[in-house]
Amino acid sequence: MVTPRPRLHSTARACDLVTLIDKDLPVTAETQTRPATQIAPVPHTGLERNPGMELDLDWVRAVQANTSAIERRAATLPGRRSVKKEWQAAWLLKAITLIDLTTLSGDDTPGRVRRLCAKARQPVRADILDALGVSGITTGAVCVYHEMVPTAVEALRGSGIPVAAVSTGFPAGLSPFRLRLAEIEESVKAGADEIDIVISRRHVLTGDWQALYDEMRAFRDACGEAHVKAILATGELGTLRNVARASLVCMMAGADFIKTSTGKESVNATLPVSLTMVRAIRAYEERTGIKVGYKPAGGISKAKDALLYLALMKDELGDRWLQPDLFRFGASSLLGDIERQLEHFVTGRYSASYRHPLA
């Protein structure tokens, strides 16, 4: 039996938190003196939300990213890591629980979104799950545009699956700033647990880190209790050095997650970009003690890719980053390939896509 997935969004009451801290965490002077209301941990994990820090421009400007070296490391990763048999099946199930099952199309309708939510609740055929000896598998979240948030919230009610809304003038992020803030507030009001914002690429491209920091801060504040994922649109940032620096600035400004792409750029999540961003996450943790989440999005459509990303997170950041409060895939077609691989594991024969229920 698989334990229920920890949630990114905290709905726990203060008294639950106290119980949790008493039971699971060593009580330090720090935790004793800190008022419980300031801690926003996720149930089961005790994860402290990223409060951000002052913009440290010296640190930002010192960050380097050597493209060739990063590409070489990324290129050797598939050769260095391999998971087979039961391990592969388990890892693929884990990947499902990390998927932000996504639809971001102009032709989305409530019916389409309800179908997606139903799939999020039951991502894998029951007979396959039975054969694997697991139950309770759902996707990590469902990710939609603002207009679809109420439908999704309704469709997922009781499932514990959070609703994520893309926001701030997604995907270009060039609508009026006050409207972008208002969009966040509207989505939160509509019941979104997570907000995926897009940054202003121009601030990165012109090296205006202060502007990027201020923007991110404002977005984070507008999110309130909802967790915020900062989409860097790495395919439009020009260099990996920019990716590394933008990652750092967004974390300093309080991002709960950093995310590669909108899925609408010509280049979306890649391993070199991911390596650059997870190294920034590691450096931020090293300096602040705060764990920030990572979400590659766009272009991850094969089960094999998902395994690779899991290995990347495990090796570069550690096992803690294999849980949905710190890692998500932004993907729409990945689930289908994973389903077929799981059936292959169960039956020993290659599967066909029509054998698995549509989203």
Place this chain on the structure above:
Amino acid sequence: MNVSEIFDSMEYGPAPESAAEVNAWLDSHERRFGLFVGGAFTRPGETFESRNPATGEVLAQVTQATPDDVASAVAAARKAQGPWAKAGGKARARVLYALARLVQKHSRMFAVLETLDNGKPIRESRDIDIPLVARHFYYHAGMAQLQDAELAGREPLGVCGQIIPWNFPLLMLAWKIAPAIAMGNTVVLKPAEYTSLTALLFAEVCREAGVPKGVVNIVTGDGRTGEAIVGAEVDKIAFTGSTEVGRRIREATAGTGKSLTLELGGKSPYIVFDDADIDSAIEGLVDAIWFNQGQVCCAGSRLLVQEGIAETFHARLKRRMDGLRLGDPLDKCIDVGAIVDPVQLKTITEMVEGASGDVYRAATAVPEHGCFYPPTLITGLSPSDQLMQEEIFGPVLVGTTFRTPAEAVELANNTRYGLAATLWTENVNLALDIAPKLVSGVVWVNGTNMFDAAAGFGGVRESGFGREGGWEGLLAYTRPKGSPKTLKPMPAQAAPQEFGAPPLDRTAKLYIGGKQARPDGGYSRPVFSPKGALVGHAGVANRKDIRNAVEAAQAAKGWSKSTGHLRAQILYYIAENLSARGDEFARRISDLTGAKASEAEAEVAASVDRLFTWAAWADKFDGAAKGVPIRGVALAMNEPVGVIGQFAPDEAPLLGLVSVIAPALAMGNRVVTVASEPFPLAATDFYQVLDTSDVPAGVVNILTGSHAELAPQMAGHMDIDAVWSFSSSDISGIIEKESARNLKRTWVNHGRARDWAGTAGEERAFLTEATEVKTIWVPYGE
């Protein structure tokens, strides 16, 4: 563990590569192998065990080749060599092409066998070793195809004895065999006794590729077999392995006329400047010292980190080390495999046990059985610590810190070795400034352990000499066409019964550090003309004069950093001043040698011309940008060798002297040159020309004296980088033997004459002998 449990633990689990096909192949040979001689396997003789170091399991019995076996392999190679050379480059190209294709077709078989035999992770044998093997045969198929057109003046050496190490068994085989057979040589190759099996599989593949019988011969065995090869009737020895054994081979082949290349040990520096991409530099260390369990001659084993980032660098490095996975080399999910043999494991263990500094062992699981050693970091060491100087040949990184770029260079070069170096910085100015200053054959900028057939690989100092790969690598397997005549000894003119004194005494001295110096010993020798006249006296230099001359030459380092244009100007100026005093030099030559006036004048004119030739070359012996298969460049830079000791030809007192000094100077070397022994006084006149030609002090040092007495002192001097001899005295053997002390390069005549007045007196070899090719890898991309 069931799926549900793994879902919670998220462990990797086993991912073994199957060894079934390899086991079937071993079984098909009944796990007993003979030698591969003359295109067929011999019946197994006395055998030894080849084991899998990860499990201790015996894989096969391999024959210990006897000296007789080696002799018959050499005979087979000798018989095959003529026809193979005559077949032509284009015919050979097809055979090498077939070998490349077959290595690819059997790639997994080779990879799995290599991993079983050596203990290296399957990832490395599959993704690195075997693809590089195929690449090497492809590249040299191309070299064979182009040989007739591009290397028309050169011919194969003959039969090559090749001895390779256990760390990259098949790759080192390819590095040795591909260039050798491409150029029309035949080979007798001995794999290391720990790792013979892929060489034997390769022998089978040779038959499939249509390699003619006897062109490739594989003899297995331990060091005794190696000794037999070194002592056999071969024309060349190519060795890759330890410096200690390399030194013994240098001594054993001294004076035999066998060509020799050595690729030996290293303690390669890995420099990280404070503006580097730290995480990438750390990942680079994984490729540097935890690649192949650190059993890599060019491993970046000496970490030099700039002080300001040292603390965070070491902390992050330790975290990265903890993530390395040790285990079954056949598992597709491990980073570090098994040490090749319990003997090697013991050596590593003992070296680390005695270490000072902070020893950090990776917090990673180490298998209980088999030859495993955890990734280890030892920081806080000083250059004076033994582990900073001696090669460990295991997964152990040692390190210290530096303050400035200059200090980084100083620390990096504080070693007897000079194989490879790595530097990390995002500053292109710094990178391109530091790379040429590092004493090593290879420099990697923002990367490490990059190899390709097109890029030369090899060392300086006690890391050996010769290059493998690229056009420069072909020099080790070819020689200029033609058979030079024997050079007769040319003793000094004996004192006649009666002779007259010169009208006014002139004192010829030694020329050291730009000054005339009396010989340390205080002895001089009268020099007589063939007609019996006393022409003058020449100082008798001794070892202390060599010492002083070398010190002067070492102090004149600025010359090696000067531009080719400047060096050309000075060589032209020497020519100008020599020409102005041409009549005087012609008379001196006549007096010394008894040459006719016209002959003497011709020698002076040829000398002026020769200076012009090398002045012309001073700014034209260009390096190359190699076509390596990465986004980046591999620059082949021709660097001066350093300080070259020279024994000038006896027979041409002025032309010979100029012919050896000028090319060395043109390429930026400083020289200590011993003049013609019978006719020394042209050289002592010549230093006056140097004095008036703006040659900086110490760049040229001229000694007179006995070649036989000075040869061992010169060749044994540890601060001389190369010795050339064109002497008619029998000193080639002693020079090669004594050179083994610091493994300096030697270029000696083995009693063969050279036509100094002809093209041989200014052939291209003077350029290649006066330079070291340094390969600088610069991957780029933003």
